[in-house]
């Protein structure tokens with residue numbers, strides 16, 4: 001699975017290995033590039049999602065990509081954390097959902113315990129898209145990509161002050177590395193999407209898959225009953 005940038009340079013190697021090529025795309029232009037690369041499946045990623053991504057919203061992006069690139073299967077990503085979101089994604093024409101933030105707050109995820117607890121405690125208003133965590137880690141992400149993370153002390157201090165951060169990198173780098181090592185989530189990044197509103201506990205991934213699936217089935221049955229009245 002490739003995300004971000006031009007996938008064409010890597011597509012041939014992936015196909016030659018006999019693998020399916022999944023491309024996560026953020027807008028129509030990147031979806032077109034993915035098709036040129038021979039993508040077998042597109043992940044339409046809205047900016048509500050946690051981690052790196054673009055600026056389009058999931059709700060209009062998914063059906064636009066479904067319509068434009070049929071019959072390539074599309075999976076929806078960004079802001080989906082429960083069965084309602086999965087059912088909505090299916091109604092938009094997606095074949096399924098790629099869920100990130102919800103599974104970060106799972107026992108199996110490799111993140112720090114403090115990060116998982118912060119996701120369980122936060123609301124969606126407390127996330128933002130920013131470049132400061134890339135800057136302090138010396139990662140040169142190109143525009144238009146930013147990362148959605150929890151607003152913490154580091155965001156309060158540096159978001160929208162990228163130039164000042166660049167000037168202070170010498171000191172900030174060391175402070176940041178220590179925070180990331182120690183699980184100090186007031187400084188270290190916690191990548192998380194707007195769907196943190198829907199996450200209240202750290203659970204096992206298997207339980208989450210089963211619950212999201214059964215909730216989605218119930219939502220779809222409810223929808224069907226509404227339309228037959």
Ligand SMILES: Cc1cc2nc3c(=O)[nH]c(=O)nc-3n(C[C@H](O)[C@H](O)[C@H](O)COP(=O)(O)O)c2cc1C
Pocket residue numbers: 002003024045048049050051052053077078079080081098099100101102104191192193194195
């Ligand atoms: C902690 C975390 C790490 C992520 N890392 C990556 C990554 O390395 N590569 C990538 O393509 N997407 C990454 N993503 C984005 C996911 O692929 C996905 O688009 C996103 O999580 C979907 O939105 P959601 O978080 O609302 O479920 C990450 C997301 C999170 C929450």
